[in-house]
Amino acid sequence: MRYGRARAAPCEGGGYQEELFGPVLAILRVDTLDEAISVINANPYGNGTALFTASGEAARRFQRTIHVGMIGINVPVPVPMSYYSFGGWKDSLIGDNPIHGSEGIRFYTRPKVAGLTAAAGAHHLVFIPPMYRDEKTGAFTESPELTAEQWAGFGRAADRLGRLLLDEYDVRLVLHPHADSHIQTQPEIERLLNESDSRYTNLCLDTGHVAYGGGDNLDLIRRFGERVGYVHIKQMDPEILAQVAAENLSFGEAVKRGVCVSPPAGVPNPADNVTALATLDAELFVIVEQDLYPCAPEVPLPIAVSTREHLAGCGLTGARRPRLTLPADEQPSRANK
Template structure:
């Protein structure tokens, strides 16, 4: 069902939708082109993406965003909460990104668990399953990190389930939520990655809606998902085969997601994040424009900043 407006949802996009996965890569568009096209496509909010891709000087970032009528919704980082020897680096990186996001007026850090397969080669780098001890460590460190970011930067930690990571399937997502404290660690519901892991987005929204603090909206091609299962493809290979598709194609149905999210009490950023790495420079803009128009027709706009509870 289309809505005139889903008043609690604020639309934005991310460098990922322009084929950006890394701070620097010869196959990615320059950050000025990303910001120019983002504004030209009608978006007003954006996520920072990989730290170092966009300017990391707060003054320069503010000037570049402001000149285009743009505002920052949140920052993004990877980290390995299950590895004790990575804790110091994980905290340091999260602090750096949160400091920049906070300086830009943003209050969310999208935290992506470390992947157990290499993003470019698909090679396994560690066991896909966490031990009971690692799970306990993961939850405790998510709480600790979330507390640090909230108290020092007024930034909320929202963990992003991700393909080829230890928080991918619905049971893993639910275990993460059960292992963590809602005061400090919540969920960035990435609708595409939930579908990739075989989960049910509508069920998660219905049962854990109070833990959804931020949203990445994307869809996956069921035919490519079948190839992933049959051939044990890495996420990087799946993206190359076009697993991420623009709405209204793919699963889950974005209109159903918008309807479910609009019934929540919370006000939320809904960030378009269609994985396109690698792609030619001319590909992202038309997709971004069509996607914004489709979601606007569902009532998702980018005209106001969500209030934090």
């Protein structure tokens, strides 16, 4: 399909409304990429489509908004092997089960992620949204803003995954706000929580990344405390945060400059967060982090010791790790204990 040359042609013709696999070429001309996407999405079939373009922004928008199972960007449409179900979304399926879209995710990831998580005795799966800037170069790989349609789809997709994890594995999905991702600022965090179901999608409160995005941890705990299912405690250097804002730095560059620091330095104040979290009627798993890359191998241990001592003074004490569940034939014998 080519766009930008002529006015849109009607799409009521039989050749376009039927799914033909013979040597037939149907050409529709449209004015814009958005119109081309609308024409494709309005079709009852969703087998495969491709876009040939020199624009990275157009490629990303096409990939994220098109309602088709198999998508190619500057390459022909990928076709599955014959022993997989053929077809994509909507009315294009031929076979018992689809292999594209959410079914493909279920086919490939359930045993490898959710199953291993449950087998290890863990009850949470922390999901970090993809970053829209390259960690090494800082280049933008996609727009930092989501459309209203993408926001709605984000919440629905998170709930589908969360329900699957809970129903089949007793594992709870918690979404981790992260610098340079679409869930970074407090308005973005609140929008996700408001557009998702608390039964299936909840929050991994990373205090450092919330501060990085200009958010207020105490306000989130106060207003969304029932949605906090997991906690990462992290400190950010306010001077480096000012540089991030002034120079539009990527998170990778900010880390190189030392944005992540150990308490009592940095923001937010861990004692305030621990006190606020203690008011919640919940047992929370807390992990303490500090991003240090690159760094020498001997650097982290002294930091970990001093950080643990400081947090113990803030009231964060005690640790309980999940026990690994092994099959009976793999249980260690008494002689090996």
